[in-house]
Amino acid sequence: MNTHKRLNVPTVAALVLLGLMQPALATPPASDTKAAQGVSLTSLVVEDADENRFFLRTGGIARDDVTYDGVTPGHSYTLVAQLYHLGTQELTGAPVLDTLTPDAASGQTSVMLPVPANRTRFNVDYAVYLTLYEGQVDPASVADATPLAEIRDTESEATVIQVHAVQRVTVTAADAADGDRALPGKGGSIAARVDYENLVEGYPYTIWGELMKTSGQSTGIFASIADYRPKGKNGSVTLEFTVPDGFEGVELVPSVGLYHMKRVSIGQNGGLQILPDAPNPVMIASDPNLNVPAKTIAIGTLFQED
Numbered sequence: 001m002n003t004h005k006r007l008n009v010p011t012v013a014a015l016v017l018l019g020l021m022q023p024a025l026a027t028p029p030a031s032d033t034k035a036a037q038g039v040s041l042t043s044l045v046v047e048d049a050d051e052n053r054f055f056l057r058t059g060g061i062a063r064d065d066v067t068y069d070g071v072t073p074g075h076s077y078t079l080v081a082q083l084y085h086l087g088t089q090e091l092t093g094a095p096v097l098d099t100l101t102p103d104a105a106s107g108q109t110s111v112m113l114p115v116p117a118n119r120t121r122f123n124v125d126y127a128v129y130l131t132l133y134e135g136q137v138d139p140a141s142v143a144d145a146t147p148l149a150e151i152r153d154t155e156s157e158a159t160v161i162q163v164h165a166v167q168r169v170t171v172t173a174a175d176a177a178d179g180d181r182a183l184p185g186k187g188g189s190i191a192a193r194v195d196y197e198n199l200v201e202g203y204p205y206t207i208w209g210e211l212m213k214t215s216g217q218s219t220g221i222f223a224s225i226a227d228y229r230p231k232g233k234n235g236s237v238t239l240e241f242t243v244p245d246g247f248e249g250v251e252l253v254p255s256v257g258l259y260h261m262k263r264v265s266i267g268q269n270g271g272l273q274i275l276p277d278a279p280n281p282v283m284i285a286s287d288p289n290l291n292v293p294a295k296t297i298a299i300g301t302l303f304q305e306d
Helices: 009-018
Strands: 040-047 060-069 077-085 090-100 107-115 124-134 147-151 160-163 168-175 188-197 205-213 218-228 235-243 251-260 264-266 272-274 283-287 297-299
Touching: 040 124, 040 147, 040 160, 060 077, 060 124, 077 107, 090 107, 107 124, 168 251, 168 297, 188 205, 188 251, 205 235, 205 264, 218 235, 218 251, 218 264, 235 251
Parallel strands: 168 283
Antiparallel strands: 040 060, 060 107, 077 090, 077 124, 124 147, 124 160, 168 188, 188 235, 205 218, 205 251, 251 283, 251 297, 264 272
């Protein structure tokens, strides 16, 4: 039985001020669809690690922040939460039972429930079904218990979460001036086209990359889009790297990663910095391969080995 309860509002507010997350309260909570007279229930579900409703393909922990009203102080109640798969229209996983003994007729609590990994090629949507029972209910008796209130909302962003399919980025590169894969010896601009798959429309990402030598040596030449919010789940965007004089005779390759915007920042020199206490994973997808002709740019006349 899960007896964990928390609603850490001061911590959430501090993170909002720091820009690490969007306030969860931007989404109105869902209200009960069936309740006994005088009892009410609302629900707002987020990923516990990131305060939004989107999960990586590895799944995670969903936190259902629950507000209740009309209960009897000092009496025992049981909250039951379970995932409902919108695609198959079936309940998924075991229900999570959380015992509640309120000190007042109104209050707040949180129920934590695991979200499974997505091993399909498509995003998976779940609604979180929530039920309030009087007394202590166990898994054996829950089927016969009478609910005081329940939420069965399969459309509201307050109760529907999404688990991503595999997210990918692939990179190709060219001289920004003429489109070939060679720059003059004095340098120029490299346009790196980043094609992506299965991103979330409107979600804030950071796209960051560095030009590398084919040997794997760093150049310190960076390019980034600090706040990128895709309009579709599949698409492309371009990073432009400025190559100064001094690199003639070598080949350069862009290595690019896709990151949670709220977990990283871009330094004054263009380098990527991970924010303190940022939850993992920080990187969502990457294309670090340096042995790809379609993303390799020759600078001037290449040095030839004897």
